[in-house]
Amino acid sequence: MIDNKELINDYELLENDLKEISQREQLKININQNLEEALQELKNIETQLPKEQSKKLFEQCTQNALDAITSHFGLAAIVLDSQDGGNVSTTHNARKDIYANENDKQQYEKREKYCSKKYHNGEYNKINNKLKKEIEEGRLYDYATGKMIKPKDNTQLDHVVSAKEIHEDRARILANADGVSLANTPQNLKKTDAKINNFKRDNSATKTLEKLEGQIQILTEKEIKNGKLSLKDQKNIERLLDMQCKIDGEKFIEEYNHQKKHIDSEIDKIYYTSLKPYKEALITGAKDSTKMIVYSALGMILRDFFKSLMIEIRKTFKEFGNESFSDIFKRFKDRIHYIWDDIKKKWKNIFASSLEAGIQAFLSNLVVFAINTIFTTLKRIVQVIRAGFTSLYNAIKIIINPPKDMPKEDIYFEAAKIFTAGIIASLTMLGSEAINKWLITIPGLNVLLSLPIPFTSETIGDAISLSISAAFGAIVSTIVIFYMDKWKNNSKIGNLRLQLVTQSGVILNCKIAQTWLMLDDAYIFLTHAINSIKEKNLILQNNLTQELNTYKKMDEERKTKISNLKKKILDLKELHD
Incomplete structure (x- = not known):
């Protein structure tokens, strides 16, 4: 009869063995999973390492200077109506005899006598x-x-x-x-x-x-x-x-x-609970918005045209003497066709960008109006505010609607870059007045620079001086942004390298753990093999013992039979004698 205690002990041993096996297998799974995650994280960190900038600083300055001239910082400031006190009359400015339009001024001139x-x-x-x-x-x-x-x-x-x-x-x-x-x-x-x-x-x-x-x-x-x-x-x-x-x-x-x-x-x-100032703000804002939409669309088209034209001009100088006039004409003609086809393909983007520029112009007009209820802004300050508002708008835009998968700290850094560039470019616009005065002193230029630009209150000198200040501001802001990026990249590279070292340590630990588990498996296998050999040896030994006992028994029987046979032979011999 089988003892119940022995059955219980065997069951407990089996249960412990199964539990130990389960824990080991779970440990293996966790280590393998951690190793896989660590390797993926290492790959992700490596992809985050900043790549070498494709454009050189000089090329960036040239490109940004051209963009600044055609943006809010340059010629757009000529298109938008800018005057002392803004486009809407305020009580604060009226007390200083500053009016946004002639009607409001005439209202005072024609006032009732005291x-x-x-x-x-x-x-x-x-x-x-x-x-x-x-x-x-x-x-x-x-x-x-x-x-x-x-x-x-x-x-x-x-x-x-x-x-x-x-x-x-x-x-x-x-x-x-x-x-x-x-x-x-x-x-x-x-x-x-x-x-x-x-x-x-x-x-x-x-x-x-x-x-x-x-x-x-x-x-x-x-x-x-x-x-x-x-x-x-x-x-x-x-x-x-x-x-x-x-x-x-x-x-x-x-x-x-x-x-x-x-x-x-x-x-x-x-005054501010009446409709008058807000009606004026809406009307002047709508005018500026319409102007900006048209200008922005034309500006983008002309920008692409001049960029392509410069490419062909550089190529013409490079191939000078190797091309006929007809070849050059054909190349320029093909380039114009290419530009036109490209514009037709991206007309939706041009319209969307122009519409956004129009919205910015409308909102900046409201901002100038709000400021002039408390402070009087001079003409150049109005231009600075409107240009600076565009940068603020774009900075807020990237925070509200950032690119996908961009880290939060990078979003704020990009917004800071946009705002910094805008502030620098806006402040340099203040120098356009000094540039204009200097240009007028150049003999022979004063008459040309004093000529008015059609449909605006600005002169050619104003446009040129604003373009020069915008280009200078773009160059300065590009250099500042370049070094901001460099500082950010160096800091980021340092942090990522530290993460790489840390992650490499995690991977090393996981691989060491895997090695130990493999060695442990080998040890267990070897132990099982030795125990199996021992068991087989014990069985073999038992079999040999049994065979030996059988042999001994047979040998004893043989000896007994031989002894009996000898005895019988002796008995027969005695009987014969």
């Missing part, structure tokens, strides 16, 4: 009566002196920001805002000493104090010069000194600035 009665009536009288009651109740202060007003004091109701100043405000006229409503508010109408109000008249607080100081200075110098003043001048200087003593200059100016800021903000609110 009428004092209109501003000192209606709401003005209501507020005046209300303040008189507050004076009688002893709770009103003079805004210029800061002192409480007594019922017997000679006071007047003053426009803190004068009615005439509001009426003549260019921004108010641009916004078509009602001057009376802006001037006659409780905030802008304050009681003050009658002498101060009569002296202030239409001036601001600062100018009033300057005027007061100036008149006192004149009379003082007059007294020093003549030794004394006339009775009239003496009374006048006493009146002025009394006013100067009464006025709280800091409070006086602070109140004026506060009310001026409030009125300006109200005018801005009226």
